[in-house]
Amino acid sequence: MTFTPEQWVSVIQTEYPTVVLDPNPAQPRKQGVEEPLLRSVFQQLEQTFHSLSQHAPPEIAAYTEMALHVASLLFSLGAAPAGWKKWLALSSFGYFLQHDLHSTYLYAVLADEWAFLAMAPKQPSKSKQTDIQCFEKLLGVRAEVDHQLPAPDMRALYEEYEGYGYNDYCVLLTEAVPAQDYEQVETCLIRIYEAWAHIDWDHSTPELYPEFEPVPCALAALAYQAGYRPRHLPDQVWRFYEPGLAGGASQNFYQKYFGS
Incomplete structure (x- = not known):
């Protein structure tokens, strides 16, 4: 530099x-x-x-x-x-x-x-947050994340009886993006958004910044950079991710x- x-x-x-x-x-x-x-x-x-x-x-x-x-x-x-x-x-x-x-x-x-x-x-942070670790993995500065998913043959049962949560979908995104499974990418983005949906993210608070959630938006940006384009993303979900999906x-x- x-x-x-x-x-x-x-x-x-x-x-x-x-x-x-x-x-x-x-x-x-x-x-x-x-x-x-x-x-x-x-x-x-x-x-x-x-x-x-x-x-x-x-x-x-x-x-x-x-x-x-x-x-x-x-x-x-x-x-x-x-x-x-x-x-x-x-x-x-x-x-x-x-x-x-x-x-x-x-x-x-x-x-x-x-x-x-x-x-x-290229240096990973010391953060223990799963979404931050997933961002760093997609960016290529971290090899693995601490949060582990069940083995692939057990995931259907896990989803049925336990239910995937925010951290699970962040990890699933790190698999879907390099695999170019854009249907799964979109599912993950929607589910990640749902963890933030209860927060009044769409209301103006100009004295606070940034007025968007940087980590989820950066995850979306990395998916976009890797080739993902929104297909059936609901409008409010797209607006939540706009800092990462604006493209150009x-x-x-x-x-x-x-x-x-």
């Missing part, structure tokens, strides 16, 4: 003044958008930016969080993918500078920064900003 904290901060300082945050979005992705709250959040973000601009050396962690917040706002307010993916990429680069490889991977995947990911060190050609922001 060939960029410094100063170079990365310079990019943010150049890009942030060009960001357009509309307190009256025409087609927001979240419900219940409130203009007074949005204006308050925008003002706090502006104050944060100007405060950070006065610090030397740069506060990498604070700039990273700011970049992620900008990405989240652009996504929830209805911006085109290229806009919020740029800021997800910038947040990924910030996490890389902090040696947080898990967050580096997570937001680089959602930003379609595949060339950057190819150059990044990689913008290769790493090369754009730091390439020779």
Whole structure:
């Protein structure tokens, strides 16, 4: 990797003044958008930016969080993918500078920064969460996950009497994606979504970020990158996974900003 904290901060300082945050979005992705709250959040973000601009050396962690917040706002307010993916990429680069490889991977995947990911060190996290381990396995930085499924010849009985849960479907996804079993991929994505369905994920909370669930969305992004395309995915499920299923050609922001 060939960029410094100063170079990365310079990019943010150049890009942030060009960001357009509309307190009256025409087609927001979240419900219940409130203009007074949005204006308050925008003002706090502006104050944060100007405060950070006065610090030397740069506060990498604070700039990273700011970049992620900008990405989240652009996504929830209805911006085109290229806009919020740029800021997800910038947040990924910030996490890389902090040696947080898990967050580096997570937001680089959602930003379609595949060339950057190819150059990044390959190291699994110490997380015991099954969904995180499954994300790392699909990404190719972890060999196995701790959560084990029954042997294939016992799975029908297990599903009938025990029932698969969230962790089971995450593991099943790590089998279905490389096998290109896209019907099973879609089933897994629907079942994984059902574990989040009771949470009010579709309501606007602009003061919090990101306004999407990064790990499930990153699992969907890796399935999409491997060739999966939604077939019969219900609309609300697609909207839940939109950060991972938005697709499109990689913008290769790493090369754009730091390439020779």
